[in-house]
Amino acid sequence: MTDTPYLVHGVSWPAHDDRAGSFGSPPVLRLQAPDGTFRETALDDGTRLGFRLAAEGKSCLGHYRVHGPARRDHVLCRNSSPSVRGYQCDRCFVQDEFRLMHDFHRGGGVPPGLRSYLMQPHWLYVATFADGTSKVGTASDLRKWQRLAEQGAVAASYIARAADGRVVRVLEDLVTSDGGLPQQVRSAAKAAALAAPAPADRIKARNSALAAFARQVASTAGEDGFELVDETWSRPGLADRLCSETARHAYPHSLESDAHGFTIRSVCGSFALASLDGADLEFVVDLGRLKGRTIELGDHRSEVPAVQEALF
Numbered sequence: 001m002t003d004t005p006y007l008v009h010g011v012s013w014p015a016h017d018d019r020a021g022s023f024g025s026p027p028v029l030r031l032q033a034p035d036g037t038f039r040e041t042a043l044d045d046g047t048r049l050g051f052r053l054a055a056e057g058k059s060c061l062g063h064y065r066v067h068g069p070a071r072r073d074h075v076l077c078r079n080s081s082p083s084v085r086g087y088q089c090d091r092c093f094v095q096d097e098f099r100l101m102h103d104f105h106r107g108g109g110v111p112p113g114l115r116s117y118l119m120q121p122h123w124l125y126v127a128t129f130a131d132g133t134s135k136v137g138t139a140s141d142l143r144k145w146q147r148l149a150e151q152g153a154v155a156a157s158y159i160a161r162a163a164d165g166r167v168v169r170v171l172e173d174l175v176t177s178d179g180g181l182p183q184q185v186r187s188a189a190k191a192a193a194l195a196a197p198a199p200a201d202r203i204k205a206r207n208s209a210l211a212a213f214a215r216q217v218a219s220t221a222g223e224d225g226f227e228l229v230d231e232t233w234s235r236p237g238l239a240d241r242l243c244s245e246t247a248r249h250a251y252p253h254s255l256e257s258d259a260h261g262f263t264i265r266s267v268c269g270s271f272a273l274a275s276l277d278g279a280d281l282e283f284v285v286d287l288g289r290l291k292g293r294t295i296e297l298g299d300h301r302s303e304v305p306a307v308q309e310a311l312f
Contacts, residue, residue, distance in 0.1 A: 003296055005054045006031035007080075009061055010291040011043065011270040013236070016145040026238055027149075027267055029287065031295075036076055041297075043267050043287075045238065049274075050261035050300040057082055058292030060089040063096035067113040069120040069142055087292045105169035118165035124172060124226075125233065126214050127153035128207035129185060130243060131193035136181040136214060138168045148233050152190050152269020154243045155203050156233035157211035160218050163225035171218050171226060179217040181210065187270070191286040194271055195250045197243055241266035242273040242284070251283040252305050255290055259300035279304045 009030040016024055028040035029049075041049070060077035067073070081089035088096065100110045104118055121141040127148055128134040139147035148156045162168035175181050197203075215228050235243070242248075242265075251274070253260060262274035262285065270288030275281075 003298075004033060005294050005296055006033060006039070007059055007061070007294050008032075008290040008292065009038075011150070011267075011287050012040075013146050013149040015143075016149070016234070016236075024236055024238075029290075031297075032076070043264055043272065045265055047264045048261070049264060050259075051295040051297050052259035052300055053255075053257050053293060054296045055294040056257075058087065059083060059294060060092050061087040061292060063088065063092040064098050065095075065113065066097045066111070066117050068116040069140070071113070072117075083292050101165065102169075105166040105173075120164065122162045122165045122168035123158050124160040124162065124168050124175070124214075124218065125156050125158050126181065126207060126211045127151055127156040127233075128203055128210065129190050129193050130154050130197035130203070131189075132198055132203060132206050133185055133189060133193065134181060134207065134210050135183060135185050136172055136175045136179070137183060138165070138172050140165070145233070149236055149239075150269055152194075152271055153233065153235070154197070154200075154239075154268070155207040155235070157207055158229050158231040158233065159211050159215045160226050161229050167223055167225040170223055171221055174221050175214045175217050178220070179214055181214060187286060187288050190269065191271055191284055192250070194242060194268065194273075194284045195248060197245060199245060200243070203243075236268075238266060239268035242268045242271065246282070248273060248282045248284055251285040251302075253302060255286070256293070259298075260302045261300040262302050276302050276304050 009032055011027050012030055013027045014025045026042045026044035028042055031039050060081045060083045062076040065073045077092050084090055085093045097111055097114045104110055123139045123144050126136055160171055176183055262276050264272045264274050266273040272285045272287055273282050274285045
Protein backbone atom coordinates (compact mmCIF):
# COMPACT_ATOMS: atom_id res chain seq x y z
CA MET A 1 0.00 0.00 0.00
CA THR A 2 1.29 3.46 -0.81
CA ASP A 3 -0.11 6.93 -0.18
CA THR A 4 2.18 8.67 -2.69
CA PRO A 5 0.05 10.78 -5.03
CA TYR A 6 0.83 10.32 -8.72
CA LEU A 7 -0.33 12.53 -11.57
CA VAL A 8 -1.40 10.28 -14.46
CA HIS A 9 0.11 11.22 -17.84
CA GLY A 10 -1.79 8.52 -19.68
CA VAL A 11 -1.18 5.21 -21.42
CA SER A 12 1.87 5.02 -23.71
CA TRP A 13 2.87 2.28 -26.12
CA PRO A 14 6.58 1.64 -26.74
CA ALA A 15 8.01 1.46 -30.24
CA HIS A 16 7.23 -1.80 -31.99
CA ASP A 17 10.06 -4.32 -32.14
CA ASP A 18 9.50 -6.95 -34.83
CA ARG A 19 11.97 -9.21 -33.05
CA ALA A 20 9.60 -9.40 -30.04
CA GLY A 21 6.80 -10.97 -32.09
CA SER A 22 3.20 -9.84 -32.38
CA PHE A 23 2.87 -9.06 -28.68
CA GLY A 24 6.02 -6.99 -28.25
CA SER A 25 6.42 -4.87 -25.13
CA PRO A 26 3.24 -3.96 -23.23
CA PRO A 27 1.98 -0.39 -22.86
CA VAL A 28 2.62 1.52 -19.65
CA LEU A 29 0.69 3.87 -17.41
CA ARG A 30 2.97 6.91 -16.98
CA LEU A 31 2.84 8.39 -13.48
CA GLN A 32 4.45 11.61 -12.24
CA ALA A 33 5.54 11.68 -8.59
CA PRO A 34 5.42 14.90 -6.52
CA ASP A 35 9.18 15.40 -7.02
CA GLY A 36 8.77 15.42 -10.80
CA THR A 37 10.19 11.96 -11.41
CA PHE A 38 8.26 9.36 -13.38
CA ARG A 39 7.41 5.73 -12.88
CA GLU A 40 5.85 3.43 -15.44
CA THR A 41 3.42 0.65 -14.60
CA ALA A 42 3.32 -2.04 -17.28
CA LEU A 43 -0.18 -2.95 -18.43
CA ASP A 44 0.19 -6.57 -19.45
CA ASP A 45 -2.08 -9.61 -19.41
CA GLY A 46 -2.37 -10.52 -15.71
CA THR A 47 -1.33 -7.11 -14.36
CA ARG A 48 -3.15 -6.20 -11.15
CA LEU A 49 -3.97 -2.46 -11.07
CA GLY A 50 -5.35 -0.94 -7.87
CA PHE A 51 -5.72 2.76 -7.10
CA ARG A 52 -7.89 5.42 -5.55
CA LEU A 53 -8.56 8.96 -6.75
CA ALA A 54 -6.60 11.30 -4.47
CA ALA A 55 -7.89 14.67 -5.67
CA GLU A 56 -10.79 16.20 -7.55
CA GLY A 57 -10.48 17.52 -11.07
CA LYS A 58 -7.56 17.39 -13.50
CA SER A 59 -4.12 18.97 -13.36
CA CYS A 60 -1.92 20.39 -16.10
CA LEU A 61 0.53 17.93 -17.67
CA GLY A 62 2.98 20.58 -18.85
CA HIS A 63 4.16 21.36 -22.37
CA TYR A 64 6.73 20.37 -24.99
CA ARG A 65 9.68 22.10 -26.63
CA VAL A 66 10.71 20.37 -29.85
CA HIS A 67 14.32 20.18 -31.04
CA GLY A 68 14.04 17.73 -33.95
CA PRO A 69 12.47 14.48 -35.16
CA ALA A 70 13.67 12.48 -32.15
CA ARG A 71 14.43 15.23 -29.61
CA ARG A 72 11.96 17.04 -27.41
CA ASP A 73 11.81 18.33 -23.84
CA HIS A 74 8.78 17.68 -21.67
CA VAL A 75 8.51 20.70 -19.38
CA LEU A 76 6.40 20.06 -16.30
CA CYS A 77 3.84 22.64 -15.24
CA ARG A 78 5.60 25.13 -12.97
CA ASN A 79 2.69 25.51 -10.55
CA SER A 80 0.91 22.16 -11.02
CA SER A 81 -2.08 24.26 -12.09
CA PRO A 82 -5.55 22.92 -12.85
CA SER A 83 -6.03 22.08 -16.52
CA VAL A 84 -8.34 24.38 -18.43
CA ARG A 85 -7.59 23.43 -22.08
CA GLY A 86 -7.56 19.67 -22.48
CA TYR A 87 -4.70 18.64 -20.21
CA GLN A 88 -2.99 22.04 -19.92
CA CYS A 89 -3.28 25.31 -18.05
CA ASP A 90 -3.37 28.51 -20.11
CA ARG A 91 0.35 29.17 -19.62
CA CYS A 92 1.45 25.70 -20.77
CA PHE A 93 -0.99 25.74 -23.67
CA VAL A 94 0.55 28.94 -25.03
CA GLN A 95 4.10 27.60 -24.59
CA ASP A 96 3.44 24.17 -26.11
CA GLU A 97 5.18 24.01 -29.49
CA PHE A 98 3.30 20.97 -30.77
CA ARG A 99 0.06 22.96 -30.95
CA LEU A 100 1.58 24.99 -33.81
CA MET A 101 1.90 21.98 -36.11
CA HIS A 102 -1.79 21.97 -37.03
CA ASP A 103 -1.50 25.20 -39.03
CA PHE A 104 1.91 24.47 -40.55
CA HIS A 105 0.45 23.32 -43.88
CA ARG A 106 -1.59 26.51 -44.09
CA GLY A 107 1.49 28.71 -43.84
CA GLY A 108 1.64 29.01 -40.06
CA GLY A 109 5.02 29.84 -38.56
CA VAL A 110 6.85 27.30 -36.38
CA PRO A 111 10.12 27.36 -34.40
CA PRO A 112 13.20 25.69 -35.98
CA GLY A 113 13.03 22.51 -33.85
CA LEU A 114 9.40 21.88 -34.72
CA ARG A 115 10.11 22.62 -38.38
CA SER A 116 12.82 19.93 -38.30
CA TYR A 117 10.31 17.50 -36.76
CA LEU A 118 7.68 18.33 -39.38
CA MET A 119 10.11 18.00 -42.28
CA GLN A 120 10.67 14.28 -41.64
CA PRO A 121 8.63 11.76 -43.67
CA HIS A 122 5.03 11.25 -42.52
CA TRP A 123 2.39 8.61 -43.15
CA LEU A 124 -1.29 8.98 -43.94
CA TYR A 125 -3.51 6.23 -42.59
CA VAL A 126 -7.12 5.12 -42.26
CA ALA A 127 -7.99 3.63 -38.86
CA THR A 128 -11.12 1.63 -38.10
CA PHE A 129 -12.47 1.06 -34.60
CA ALA A 130 -14.54 -1.70 -33.02
CA ASP A 131 -17.94 -0.69 -34.44
CA GLY A 132 -16.66 0.17 -37.92
CA THR A 133 -16.32 3.90 -37.28
CA SER A 134 -13.23 5.12 -39.12
CA LYS A 135 -10.97 8.16 -39.41
CA VAL A 136 -8.07 9.48 -41.44
CA GLY A 137 -4.92 10.50 -39.61
CA THR A 138 -1.18 11.14 -39.83
CA ALA A 139 1.89 9.72 -38.11
CA SER A 140 5.50 10.82 -38.19
CA ASP A 141 8.00 8.31 -39.54
CA LEU A 142 9.42 7.60 -36.07
CA ARG A 143 5.94 6.98 -34.59
CA LYS A 144 4.44 5.18 -37.57
CA TRP A 145 3.36 2.11 -35.56
CA GLN A 146 2.92 3.68 -32.12
CA ARG A 147 0.47 6.33 -33.26
CA LEU A 148 -2.08 3.72 -34.30
CA ALA A 149 -1.47 1.59 -31.21
CA GLU A 150 -2.19 4.58 -28.98
CA GLN A 151 -5.28 5.50 -31.04
CA GLY A 152 -6.87 2.16 -30.14
CA ALA A 153 -7.35 1.07 -33.76
CA VAL A 154 -8.79 -2.38 -34.38
CA ALA A 155 -7.66 -2.36 -38.01
CA ALA A 156 -5.70 0.22 -40.00
CA SER A 157 -4.04 0.76 -43.35
CA TYR A 158 -1.35 3.18 -44.50
CA ILE A 159 -2.42 4.89 -47.70
CA ALA A 160 0.38 7.34 -48.47
CA ARG A 161 3.94 8.21 -47.50
CA ALA A 162 4.69 11.93 -47.69
CA ALA A 163 8.04 13.66 -47.78
CA ASP A 164 7.11 15.92 -44.87
CA GLY A 165 4.41 16.95 -42.43
CA ARG A 166 3.07 19.74 -44.62
CA VAL A 167 2.23 17.50 -47.54
CA VAL A 168 0.68 14.80 -45.36
CA ARG A 169 -1.67 17.30 -43.72
CA VAL A 170 -2.75 18.64 -47.11
CA LEU A 171 -3.64 15.06 -48.03
CA GLU A 172 -5.42 14.51 -44.71
CA ASP A 173 -7.59 17.58 -45.22
CA LEU A 174 -8.39 16.47 -48.77
CA VAL A 175 -9.53 13.01 -47.65
CA THR A 176 -11.77 14.71 -45.08
CA SER A 177 -13.23 17.37 -47.37
CA ASP A 178 -13.63 15.26 -50.51
CA GLY A 179 -13.85 11.78 -49.02
CA GLY A 180 -15.91 12.51 -45.91
CA LEU A 181 -13.60 10.73 -43.47
CA PRO A 182 -13.35 12.55 -40.11
CA GLN A 183 -10.03 13.25 -38.41
CA GLN A 184 -11.24 12.47 -34.89
CA VAL A 185 -13.27 9.78 -33.12
CA ARG A 186 -14.24 10.44 -29.50
CA SER A 187 -12.71 8.23 -26.83
CA ALA A 188 -16.14 7.52 -25.35
CA ALA A 189 -17.32 6.20 -28.72
CA LYS A 190 -14.30 3.90 -28.99
CA ALA A 191 -14.93 2.51 -25.50
CA ALA A 192 -18.63 1.92 -26.20
CA ALA A 193 -17.74 0.11 -29.43
CA LEU A 194 -15.32 -2.20 -27.62
CA ALA A 195 -18.14 -3.28 -25.31
CA ALA A 196 -19.79 -4.91 -28.36
CA PRO A 197 -17.21 -5.19 -31.15
CA ALA A 198 -18.26 -6.05 -34.68
CA PRO A 199 -16.93 -9.26 -36.28
CA ALA A 200 -13.26 -9.09 -37.23
CA ASP A 201 -13.85 -9.85 -40.91
CA ARG A 202 -16.36 -6.98 -41.15
CA ILE A 203 -13.92 -4.52 -39.53
CA LYS A 204 -11.09 -5.63 -41.81
CA ALA A 205 -13.25 -5.40 -44.94
CA ARG A 206 -14.51 -1.93 -44.03
CA ASN A 207 -11.01 -0.66 -43.37
CA SER A 208 -9.73 -2.07 -46.67
CA ALA A 209 -12.60 -0.49 -48.61
CA LEU A 210 -12.18 2.93 -46.98
CA ALA A 211 -8.42 2.82 -47.45
CA ALA A 212 -8.85 2.11 -51.17
CA PHE A 213 -11.33 4.98 -51.45
CA ALA A 214 -8.99 7.34 -49.55
CA ARG A 215 -6.14 6.44 -51.93
CA GLN A 216 -8.34 7.43 -54.87
CA VAL A 217 -9.11 10.75 -53.22
CA ALA A 218 -5.46 11.39 -52.34
CA SER A 219 -4.43 10.65 -55.92
CA THR A 220 -6.32 13.78 -57.04
CA ALA A 221 -4.19 16.08 -54.87
CA GLY A 222 -2.29 18.65 -56.88
CA GLU A 223 0.78 18.11 -54.74
CA ASP A 224 4.27 16.70 -55.23
CA GLY A 225 6.21 14.95 -52.51
CA PHE A 226 4.16 11.84 -51.76
CA GLU A 227 3.55 8.32 -52.98
CA LEU A 228 0.50 6.14 -52.51
CA VAL A 229 1.10 2.94 -50.54
CA ASP A 230 -0.91 -0.15 -49.70
CA GLU A 231 0.34 -1.39 -46.35
CA THR A 232 -1.55 -3.00 -43.46
CA TRP A 233 -0.81 -1.94 -39.90
CA SER A 234 0.09 -4.78 -37.53
CA ARG A 235 -2.09 -4.61 -34.39
CA PRO A 236 -0.39 -5.55 -31.08
CA GLY A 237 -1.21 -9.07 -29.98
CA LEU A 238 -2.14 -7.81 -26.51
CA ALA A 239 -5.19 -6.13 -28.09
CA ASP A 240 -6.59 -9.26 -29.73
CA ARG A 241 -8.86 -10.41 -26.91
CA LEU A 242 -10.36 -6.95 -26.40
CA CYS A 243 -11.00 -6.65 -30.14
CA SER A 244 -12.66 -10.07 -30.37
CA GLU A 245 -16.32 -10.91 -29.81
CA THR A 246 -15.88 -12.43 -26.35
CA ALA A 247 -18.55 -11.47 -23.80
CA ARG A 248 -17.84 -8.25 -21.90
CA HIS A 249 -19.57 -5.17 -20.52
CA ALA A 250 -18.87 -1.50 -19.96
CA TYR A 251 -17.10 -0.81 -16.66
CA PRO A 252 -19.91 0.14 -14.24
CA HIS A 253 -18.02 2.71 -12.13
CA SER A 254 -16.83 6.26 -12.79
CA LEU A 255 -13.05 6.72 -12.73
CA GLU A 256 -13.47 10.29 -11.51
CA SER A 257 -13.71 9.26 -7.84
CA ASP A 258 -13.48 6.42 -5.31
CA ALA A 259 -11.23 3.34 -5.36
CA HIS A 260 -10.79 0.78 -8.10
CA GLY A 261 -8.94 -2.47 -8.59
CA PHE A 262 -8.98 -5.13 -11.31
CA THR A 263 -6.83 -7.54 -13.30
CA ILE A 264 -5.99 -6.61 -16.87
CA ARG A 265 -6.49 -9.22 -19.57
CA SER A 266 -6.06 -7.25 -22.81
CA VAL A 267 -5.25 -3.70 -23.88
CA CYS A 268 -6.12 -1.74 -27.03
CA GLY A 269 -5.02 1.88 -27.06
CA SER A 270 -5.90 3.23 -23.62
CA PHE A 271 -8.72 0.71 -23.18
CA ALA A 272 -8.37 -2.40 -21.03
CA LEU A 273 -10.39 -5.58 -20.77
CA ALA A 274 -10.40 -6.28 -17.04
CA SER A 275 -11.77 -8.86 -14.63
CA LEU A 276 -13.08 -8.01 -11.17
CA ASP A 277 -12.51 -10.10 -8.06
CA GLY A 278 -15.59 -12.20 -7.35
CA ALA A 279 -17.17 -11.77 -10.78
CA ASP A 280 -17.24 -14.04 -13.82
CA LEU A 281 -17.64 -11.08 -16.17
CA GLU A 282 -15.06 -8.96 -17.94
CA PHE A 283 -15.34 -5.20 -18.36
CA VAL A 284 -14.04 -2.53 -20.75
CA VAL A 285 -12.19 0.14 -18.75
CA ASP A 286 -11.16 3.41 -20.40
CA LEU A 287 -7.87 4.12 -18.61
CA GLY A 288 -7.56 7.28 -20.69
CA ARG A 289 -10.09 8.85 -18.34
CA LEU A 290 -7.39 8.86 -15.66
CA LYS A 291 -5.17 11.20 -17.69
CA GLY A 292 -4.61 14.42 -15.77
CA ARG A 293 -6.00 12.98 -12.54
CA THR A 294 -4.12 12.27 -9.33
CA ILE A 295 -4.22 8.75 -7.92
CA GLU A 296 -2.67 6.73 -5.12
CA LEU A 297 -1.71 3.14 -5.90
CA GLY A 298 -2.74 0.42 -3.49
CA ASP A 299 -4.49 -2.88 -2.88
CA HIS A 300 -7.95 -1.68 -3.87
CA ARG A 301 -10.82 -3.61 -5.42
CA SER A 302 -13.66 -2.47 -7.63
CA GLU A 303 -17.11 -3.22 -6.31
CA VAL A 304 -18.83 -6.02 -8.20
CA PRO A 305 -22.26 -4.97 -9.56
CA ALA A 306 -24.95 -6.10 -7.14
CA VAL A 307 -27.01 -7.85 -9.81
CA GLN A 308 -24.73 -9.19 -12.52
CA GLU A 309 -27.65 -10.50 -14.55
CA ALA A 310 -28.83 -6.92 -15.10
CA LEU A 311 -25.76 -6.34 -17.24
CA PHE A 312 -26.84 -8.88 -19.84
